[in-house]
Amino acid sequence: MNGFDIPEWAIIWAAIAVSGLATYASRFLGVIFSGRVRADGKLVEWVASVTYALLAGLVARMIILPIGSLNAATDWMRLAATAAGLAAFFAFGRSVAAGVITGTLALIIMLWQ
Amino acid sequence: MSKPLPPVNCNTEREAMWLGVREASKVPAFIMSASFIGFGSMVYDAGWTVHHGVVTTLTTWALPGQIMLVEMFNAGAPLLAIAISIGMINARIFPMVVSLLPVVRKPGIPAWVYFVIVNAIAVTTWMGVMLRIPYLKPEHRFSYLLGYGGLLWSISPFFTAIGFFLSDMVPRPVSIGLVFLNPLYFTLLFLVDLKKPTKVIALVLGAILGPLLFLFSSDWSLLLTGIIGGTAAYFLGQRIDGPTEGGQGQKTPDEALNQTESAN
Numbered sequence: 001m002n003g004f005d006i007p008e009w010a011i012i013w014a015a016i017a018v019s020g021l022a023t024y025a026s027r028f029l030g031v032i033f034s035g036r037v038r039a040d041g042k043l044v045e046w047v048a049s050v051t052y053a054l055l056a057g058l059v060a061r062m063i064i065l066p067i068g069s070l071n072a073a074t075d076w077m078r079l080a081a082t083a084a085g086l087a088a089f090f091a092f093g094r095s096v097a098a099g100v101i102t103g104t105l106a107l108i109i110m111l112w113q
Numbered sequence: 114m115s116k117p118l119p120p121v122n123c124n125t126e127r128e129a130m131w132l133g134v135r136e137a138s139k140v141p142a143f144i145m146s147a148s149f150i151g152f153g154s155m156v157y158d159a160g161w162t163v164h165h166g167v168v169t170t171l172t173t174w175a176l177p178g179q180i181m182l183v184e185m186f187n188a189g190a191p192l193l194a195i196a197i198s199i200g201m202i203n204a205r206i207f208p209m210v211v212s213l214l215p216v217v218r219k220p221g222i223p224a225w226v227y228f229v230i231v232n233a234i235a236v237t238t239w240m241g242v243m244l245r246i247p248y249l250k251p252e253h254r255f256s257y258l259l260g261y262g263g264l265l266w267s268i269s270p271f272f273t274a275i276g277f278f279l280s281d282m283v284p285r286p287v288s289i290g291l292v293f294l295n296p297l298y299f300t301l302l303f304l305v306d307l308k309k310p311t312k313v314i315a316l317v318l319g320a321i322l323g324p325l326l327f328l329f330s331s332d333w334s335l336l337l338t339g340i341i342g343g344t345a346a347y348f349l350g351q352r353i354d355g356p357t358e359g360g361q362g363q364k365t366p367d368e369a370l371n372q373t374e375s376a377n
Contacts, residue, residue: 016169022178068184111289
């Protein structure tokens with residue numbers, strides 16, 4: 001896989017280190033930046049709004065257009081499982097636990113053949 | 114209308130920390146443990162050792178990035194490509210830190226503590242703590258984050274290892290179900306508290322723009338979704354709220370109280 005005689009385990013550790021550093025960069029810059037803004041200011045509210053939009057986008061993408069192993073479930077299965085989760089969530093008085101368990105079980109059952 | 118969280122009564126920082134531990138130990142801990150069991154079995158399938166999996170969890174602690182690391186590595190991607198992709202997918206942590214830390218900061222805490230605690234901030238911590246913060250006094254918020262994020266972060270390596278060793282025993286439909294757990298959990302968490310118009314509009318616009326922009330650019334879609342959807346929601350929300358001092362939406366009584374106290 002590589003042109004040099006670097007053992008596989010060393011490359012795995014290098015990749016893990018790279019992943020950790022690339023992730024810590026966001027956290028590190030976040031701490032630096034957050035020290036300069038007011039807690040109740042408009043900037044914090046705007047950033048929170050951006051984060052909510054970004055997360056909703058990520059979550060919707062994961063359900064509608066999954067990349068990895070979730071692709072094994074059809075569009076119809078994922079939407080039906082999401083609907084089952086939402087139905088249980090509201091039926092049990094906005095219970096996140098009930099919704100998560102119902103929706104996940106629904107998907108597992110649909111995949112089980 | 115939405116049902117907010119049950120109110121709490123914390124008198125000391127220690128109580129706030131244990132409240133964080135208790136609240137994180139229920140559904141959030143269940144979701145995290147199931148997700149990291151899924152990651153552990155993925156590490157096994159990839160032919161890595163359990164140490165690789167555990168260290169990845171401890172140092173990256175953001176599941177989409179970790180999954181991407183294993184997938185890209187096995188696909189033979191160069192380190193530079195891995196670094197850029199993970200940097201981009203985890204860039205979403207930056208706005209989480211910028212919007213959360215100023216609210217929990219407390220005089221007297223040394224600066225290095227923030228550079229450490231920030232490792233426990235990922236989507237689950239951010240969502241959970243943001244929901245609870247309006248009910249907590251400003252001086253208790255850091256302790257709550259410490260308890261909440263600390264618990265979730267510290268259990269994750271154990272479940273990574275458990276998933277690694279159980280991986281032969283987990284049937285494929287279950288491992289796919291564990292992957293589905295995450296987006297479903299966040300979808301429901303979004304619906305727990307819908308009092309603020311800005312948040313509701315941001316969520317709706319994000320859910321529409323996310324998949325749509327992904328079709329055009331898989332790399333930049335997340336960032337664009339956040340900036341376009343979030344900015345539009347911010348201005349639309351302000352129009353609905355009317356101009357408020359400090360830019361906050363409707364305040365709960367506790368929140369209003371907290372803000373007068375923090376002025377001391």
